[in-house]
Amino acid sequence: MFDLESTTQRRHAPEPDLVPILDGLTAVIFFMLLSISFIGMTKLTIPPSTSSVASVSNDVPISGRVIAQLEGDSINVKLEWLGNKPGAWAEKAERKQPTERNLGLIEAVEKLAIRFKEKFPEEKTIQIALASKLNYQELISVMDGLRKNELYADLVLSSYTEAD
Amino acid sequence: MLDFEGDKKRSNVIILQLAPMIDVFVLIIVFLIKGTIMEESAVLKPEGLNLAQSMSKETSLVAPQVIITNDKVQFKMIDAERPIAEFTEDNFNPRDPVFAAFKKYIAETKDVENANHINVISDRSMSYKTVYHVVKVLRISGFQSMLFVAEGEGQ
Numbered sequence: 317m318f319d320l321e322s323t324t325q326r327r328h329a330p331e332p333d334l335v336p337i338l339d340g341l342t343a344v345i346f347f348m349l350l351s352i353s354f355i356g357m358t359k360l361t362i363p364p365s366t367s368s369v370a371s372v373s374n375d376v377p378i379s380g381r382v383i384a385q386l387e388g389d390s391i392n393v394k395l396e397w398l399g400n401k402p403g404a405w406a407e408k409a410e411r412k413q414p415t416e417r418n419l420g421l422i423e424a425v426e427k428l429a430i431r432f433k434e435k436f437p438e439e440k441t442i443q444i445a446l447a448s449k450l451n452y453q454e455l456i457s458v459m460d461g462l463r464k465n466e467l468y469a470d471l472v473l474s475s476y477t478e479a480d
Numbered sequence: 481m482l483d484f485e486g487d488k489k490r491s492n493v494i495i496l497q498l499a500p501m502i503d504v505f506v507l508i509i510v511f512l513i514k515g516t517i518m519e520e521s522a523v524l525k526p527e528g529l530n531l532a533q534s535m536s537k538e539t540s541l542v543a544p545q546v547i548i549t550n551d552k553v554q555f556k557m558i559d560a561e562r563p564i565a566e567f568t569e570d571n572f573n574p575r576d577p578v579f580a581a582f583k584k585y586i587a588e589t590k591d592v593e594n595a596n597h598i599n600v601i602s603d604r605s606m607s608y609k610t611v612y613h614v615v616k617v618l619r620i621s622g623f624q625s626m627l628f629v630a631e632g633e634g635q
Contacts, residue, residue: 339503346507350514414605417533448609452548452602455611456532456630463536473626476609 425461
């Protein structure tokens, strides 16, 4: 009689349904995994303090400038600079229709930019002045030549009056 | 006897288990929602405008737009436009209401990222002179950086 009662009690013991709980937990794990974003902690190191005597520089700024001028059916690209020893280099490129990229112009500007970078590696900015009749496609091509291989990131537009 | 056989057949009917199916669909929905990238389109190319070609592989930024077509200049951020003739010479009216609108726009969006940059979208045949005058007006108004939009190699 005692045995029979205990068997009946065991049969009525509550059994939690584990399957939906596991499904729910899997969904939560997926949600959390996809929500995680990893951010690298930055380390800030402050260098030891030093003192130095500042001297007034008489150097004239370099101010590199690319000037593109129209010469008949071709474009004359000039790169000039000021500084204590001003100078200029020039290249020529054939003019093309605005429907296509002017690879000749890009190469000419790139050549000048590489030489300028070798001569003045500290210079980060360069100015651009195009003749008033040159078009937007040619402006983009000049910028392409200067920005190719990350030569110059900061470009400043100058007035067309400097090129006309 | 016949009834008994019928009961036996009914007990063998396949029952569709909905609970695991719903679980799996919930998982897929969560996966799809989390995998979706919501991004504002940086540049909307107007019809009839031919963009310049570029070798640059840089992607465009979401910034206010100025569109230079063959007949007008559209300042999308202040919902204004001016005829192109006003930009062919260096004589844009300094009292034009667009200057006040630009200042108001810059003041209102000072905390918004790239709000003081401008996406300049111009037709490829537009003269440098006109582009320069438009850029000059924007620079005087207080916009800091001009992003010239062109079609890249991979686009």
